[in-house]
Amino acid sequence: MKQVEIENQLREVVSRLMTEVDLATKQGRLDLNLISEDAWIPILKEVYQCPNLVNLNRKHKNFPGIDLGDEQDRVAFQVTSSTDLEKVKSTLEQFKKRNYKNAFDELYIFTLRAKQKSYSQEAIDKVIGDDIRFDPKDHIIDPGDILATITGLRLPAQERMLQEFRTILGDVQTSVHELNAPENAPYILVSNLIEVTPPKALYVAELCIDEESTLVAARRDFNYKGQRPKKHLLVRFALQIAGLDCYGWTIHENRIFTFYDMERESAFRSVVDIGSIEELMTEDISQHELVEYQNLFKYLMKDTVRDQLLAFNVNWSKQQKQFYFLPNEKDADQRKEEWVGKKLSRRTVFERKLQKKDPTKVAFFKHLAFDISFLDVDSQWYATVTPSWYYTFNLYRPSIFHVDLLTKQKRLEHNHSVRDQVRFIGYFLSHNRNEEDLIGFGDLVELQCLSNISLEENEELEEALEGEDACAN
Structure with missing residues (x-):
């Protein structure tokens, strides 16, 4: 049963991810793939058995032709939101021109959107000749291909991959919101990163x-x-x-x-x-x-x-691998939490839902849920927040309708609602603590950005703003 639940959740999150990237690409947001390079490394490592996979752009900025590589197992990946044959050919031309075959035996072109149904092997062979073996059926991959491989892994590996996909989806949704800001308008980008102080x-x-x-x-x-x-x-x-x-x-x-x-x-x-x-x-x-x-x-x-x-009635679901809000009183119909976004407000984090046919009986309980993972950036620790929902039949175990209810709920949510969930959870974590707590949460990381400049220019802007104490970290 759990295996089926995890596989359903994987299909749902991968589908949503591909939809987000596809919409962003159609809007001309082709730089979205740059945001996703690092995020895909843990998944590609496990699926393609390349434990030493790294972002080659960390070695040389804008490493031409390929993005990720494992020089020990000699496997390379190009991450792109383009799916046409011309992109494939230009990547292979770069691979050949720069003699990457000396460092890598195998090249995969990973499209963040659904790839084409077929690619001309003849056109590809004209580009690469006999230099490398490149079969488009095997070496052009998309998230759907990765999902198909993951479903053949053991359950613990599938659960790890599900959390990685959820993290990527959260990052992409935040990035899409940033990229859709009004042109030339300065804005504050609220990430899903929270500063953390470990013991x-x-x-x-x-x-x-x-x-x-x-x-x-x-x-x-x-x-x-x-x-x-x-x-x-x-x-x-x-x-x-x-x-x-x-x-x-x-x-x-x-x-x-x-x-x-x-x-x-x-x-x-x-x-x-x-x-x-x-x-x-x-x-x-x-x-x-x-x-x-x-x-x-x-x-x-x-x-x-x-x-x-x-201590604040937030439980951990072993089945779903996420935190979720419990009612403050066992028989409560709702739980609301005060928080300050743009203004003081109250957010519903738990609801008791009754059956329509028999209102005296409980249909399910709806809980706001979230996962957090930790990362270290130059000795500064952060927690990444990925919001979700959890539907139970007894406050603890998942309802048999959990997957269907979650899918329906996600369809109703837009980028701004997910962003607000992240902001609320960040506020809750930083403002609900006891004196004896060992781990402290700070504020969500915010950056003041301009929407009409490139990512490289934005990085330069952030460095300048830091020097003037104008960029909130």
Whole structure:
């Protein structure tokens, strides 16, 4: 069932993404593909098995002919919103002219919109000759081709790809809104990035728990009836038995990592070798040379935020991999939150929907939802916000109509409504916190921009504005 839900969500988000890019391209916004180059790297890495894929334009500005490349596995990608044969031929001409075959064996042309039904192999062969092998059926790809490959991956990989697609969709929608601003008019671009302040230290210790007695207690106190659980669940049981119910910790190589001070928190001391407790600076893990430790740090950030948001009745859906708003009171029909956009207003974040045929019965619950992911830019941490909706039948588990209801809701939303959702969530995260919270959220990143200049000129403008304290970061 979950596999079907994830695949339906993937189809829905990919379809919306391609529609957004197609509309923007038809409006002459061809620079939209430049915005998407970096965003596609995690997806292309997994789908095409090229773990060292990087943006070549980071090495040389406007790297001619190709955008992304893995020099170890010798695979290159051109990312474009153009789908015609002439674009294909010009890309191949550049590839041949600059002797990229010395660095790459394989070239893919990735169109952000639906590609043509066919391309002339004869016309392509006239351009490349015998220099490289390029079959348009295999080497011209679009998001639909990527989706087809993803559906053959295992469920955890599909869930990761779904979050990446959601992030890209959010970025594209924000960019389309920016590009559609009135010509020559200065405007404030509100991104989906929120400044984040992580804790200065984290703690690590060797695990040391009595597994047998913990399992006996879990069956007695929590009515656990399963077989021997995995270590993560066993540790969670042990912490709960010791009086601590939290998610802000993770296990790696039989060690537990957390931002909570294990020297002071007795529950953690009950599951570790006390003599092995070590305090580290966050940079020791977040800037570690191994990607697995960098990812561990991000997972730890998210799980700690999960603890923080529970205090404000914002839950985490394990099935949907996103946060969502619960009612403040169990039997409430609605939940509204005050926030300040252009003016003070109230936003509905939860509703109880009744059946039309029998108004005494609940049809479903509608929750405003969102996902956040963390990224590090020159040692400044940010959270990216991707808004959505969650439909449940009991406040926790998804309704059997969730996918259909979500699809219908997304069709009703325009760019400005998604933008307002991002602004509201940013406001909520930055204004709802307790003194003991370990992770702090700042304001959404805003940039003052001009709509009639190129992206390169805009970057120069931003640098100038920073020097005059006129650009809000």
